[in-house]
Amino acid sequence: MSIELFLFFLFAGLAVLGAVSLIVMRHPIHSALSLIVVMVALACLYLLIGAEFIAAVQIIVYAGAIMVLFVFVIMLLNAGEEERTNLSGMARYVGVPLSILFTLQLAYWMFRASAQHAWLQTAPPGPPTLMRDLALRLFREFVLPFELTAILILVAMLGAVVLARRES
Amino acid sequence: MSEFIAQHPIIGATLRSIVALVLLLTAVAYLTWFERKVVAHIQSRWGPWMVGPHGLLQPLADALKGIFKEDPTPQGADKFVYHLAPFLSLSLALSSIALIPFGPQPLLGVSNVNTGLLVLFAITSLSVYGVVLAGWSSNSKYPLLGGLRSSAQMVSYELSLTLSVIGVLLLVGSFNLRDIIANQQGHYWGIVPRWHIFAAPLPQVIGLLCYFIAAVAETNRAPFDLPEAEQELVAGFHTEYASMKFATFFIAEYTAMVTVAIVASLLFFGGWLSPFPDSWTWTHYFPTLFCLAGAAWLVWDGLRYPTKFGRVLLPILGAVLAVVGVLCALGGVNEIVQGPFWFVSKVFVFLFIYVWVRGTLPRFRYDQLMGFGWKILLPVALANVLLTALAALVLKR
Numbered sequence: 129m130s131i132e133l134f135l136f137f138l139f140a141g142l143a144v145l146g147a148v149s150l151i152v153m154r155h156p157i158h159s160a161l162s163l164i165v166v167m168v169a170l171a172c173l174y175l176l177i178g179a180e181f182i183a184a185v186q187i188i189v190y191a192g193a194i195m196v197l198f199v200f201v202i203m204l205l206n207a208g209e210e211e212r213t214n215l216s217g218m219a220r221y222v223g224v225p226l227s228i229l230f231t232l233q234l235a236y237w238m239f240r241a242s243a244q245h246a247w248l249q250t251a252p253p254g255p256p257t258l259m260r261d262l263a264l265r266l267f268r269e270f271v272l273p274f275e276l277t278a279i280l281i282l283v284a285m286l287g288a289v290v291l292a293r294r295e296s
Numbered sequence: 297m298s299e300f301i302a303q304h305p306i307i308g309a310t311l312r313s314i315v316a317l318v319l320l321l322t323a324v325a326y327l328t329w330f331e332r333k334v335v336a337h338i339q340s341r342w343g344p345w346m347v348g349p350h351g352l353l354q355p356l357a358d359a360l361k362g363i364f365k366e367d368p369t370p371q372g373a374d375k376f377v378y379h380l381a382p383f384l385s386l387s388l389a390l391s392s393i394a395l396i397p398f399g400p401q402p403l404l405g406v407s408n409v410n411t412g413l414l415v416l417f418a419i420t421s422l423s424v425y426g427v428v429l430a431g432w433s434s435n436s437k438y439p440l441l442g443g444l445r446s447s448a449q450m451v452s453y454e455l456s457l458t459l460s461v462i463g464v465l466l467l468v469g470s471f472n473l474r475d476i477i478a479n480q481q482g483h484y485w486g487i488v489p490r491w492h493i494f495a496a497p498l499p500q501v502i503g504l505l506c507y508f509i510a511a512v513a514e515t516n517r518a519p520f521d522l523p524e525a526e527q528e529l530v531a532g533f534h535t536e537y538a539s540m541k542f543a544t545f546f547i548a549e550y551t552a553m554v555t556v557a558i559v560a561s562l563l564f565f566g567g568w569l570s571p572f573p574d575s576w577t578w579t580h581y582f583p584t585l586f587c588l589a590g591a592a593w594l595v596w597d598g599l600r601y602p603t604k605f606g607r608v609l610l611p612i613l614g615a616v617l618a619v620v621g622v623l624c625a626l627g628g629v630n631e632i633v634q635g636p637f638w639f640v641s642k643v644f645v646f647l648f649i650y651v652w653v654r655g656t657l658p659r660f661r662y663d664q665l666m667g668f669g670w671k672i673l674l675p676v677a678l679a680n681v682l683l684t685a686l687a688a689l690v691l692k693r
Contacts, residue, residue, distance in 0.1 A: 158377075161429075164425070168422075171418075180410055181411055181414065184411050184414035184417070184418045185414075187418035188414070188418050188458075191418075191421070191422055192421025192424070192454070196421075197447075199425075200447045200451075203431075203444055203447075204444060258410075259471065
């Protein structure tokens with residue numbers, strides 16, 4: 129087993145474990161911590177396919193900024209442990225089997241596809257994508273969606289400010 | 297032997313990391329001594345002087361004390377997170393050393409990452425968790441307040457921190473730390489170094505100021521040490537920690553200081569580059585001169601030191617330093633020593649400024665801190681980005 133494959137399974141397993149523990153944990157802070165584990169494991173997976181920039185941005189934006197705010201809010205509200213409720217009948221008899229079925233189906237189709245297309249089998253680790261190339265594509269070919277997203281985020285920010293200011 | 301290491305890059309990297317870690321931790325231990333001495337002298341005191349001559353063994357005594365102290369866990373603390381927080385702080389702070397190049401030779405530095413600076417910021421952005429989780433998991437009021445303040449402060453100042461270096465990145469066009477230094481090689485008119493602080497289109501003075509202020513806030517140091525403001529919060533986020541766990545936070549904070557100083561010297565002051573032109577070969581003997589002067593002072597001071605221990609230890613240290621100095625004058629060693637010597641000198645200047653600021657300036661009030669970060673520092677850093685971009689564009693046309 130090559131070291132890349134070993135690292136892939138290590139971080140993929142970590143991501144799945146983090147995701148499961150995110151749901152299972154009863155304290156909001158523990159759930160938030162599990163989510164951070166998922167984010168960092170995903171960043172490591174990006175690094176493995178040579179996307180250094182995306183990996184760093186993933187950590188800076190998600191783990192470093194968004195999750196800090198999550199933790200901040202949980203601490204500020206001093207949220208305690210959640211009560212565990214029994215699964216509703218609908219969830220138990222329809223939801224759980226359907227989600228298992230969906231996962232199996234997804235795995236099956238991915239397996240089929242990778243058997244047919246050689247490029248899916250050996251994801252080339254290749255040389256890391258240069259940030260220059262990434263920037264050139266982002267600001268030439270995809271400049272319109274990029275700027276539209278910026279405007280969308282700005283509008284969302286303004287909306288948040290308006291909502292927060294409503295009382296005074 | 298060398299072939300074997302060349303075949304297995306992991307072994308070489310491990311060895312280099314171990315050396316870097318040992319050096320870093322020693323530097324951090326003596327940084328605490330240095331800070332106590334400097335702050336003491338600013339306040340007309342002597343600082344540590346009991347343990348060893350000039351208190352030189354104080355870090356060792358502190359470490360021993362930390363190991364042997366009782367380590368209670370507060371009642372109702374979240375055990376897992378409580379034990380995780382100091383570990384997280386320290387490991388994140390230490391891991392940033394892996395990205396730093398210490399000299400032009402590829403062996404001087406653990407790794408060479410394409411997006412080095414970005415990864416460094418990623419590590420910095422995670423370091424807030426150590427503080428926040430420590431504050432939350434202690435199940436105590438003061439630590440919780442400290443943790444809350446810290447998360448708000450670090451998120452606010454991280455923006456200015458990142459924006460302040462974009463000017464430099466615009467001039468270089470690369471995130472690789474070695475490229476950033478290579479871009480600063482050479483001199484204007486044969487005398488002024490082409491460091492980014494003097495860079496041609498727009499000297500990055502504003503960038504440096506913004507970076508340094510934001511970095512001081514990011515490392516929770518005075519005058520931005522609100523998360524551990526003694527008069528209000530006892531000791532802030534680490535109030536409930538004792539013994540080695542407390543020491544771990546301490547080491548993490550000082551390591552972060554060293555990293556900030558290193559990045560400042562890399563980005564704005566040319567890292568390992570000498571301030572003098574290459575043709576001035578006599579400047580290559582600066583390390584030797586420096587060591588010999590230090591040795592002379594150690595011997596002179598040691599011989600008239602009041603305690604016998606000091607009269608023995610200080611001259612021995614002086615002799616060792618003199619030997620090191622003579623070694624530095626030899627051809628091959630002289631060449632290798634140049635980079636690290638200038639690098640360490642610059643980092644040392646920044647660390648001194650850090651301590652100087654702490655000894656001189658009073659603490660901000662919380663609303664002042666937030667107002668300053670968002671209303672002054674962020675716009676100034678943004679303006680610096682715009683101006684540098686314009687200047688670079690005009691100069692290229």
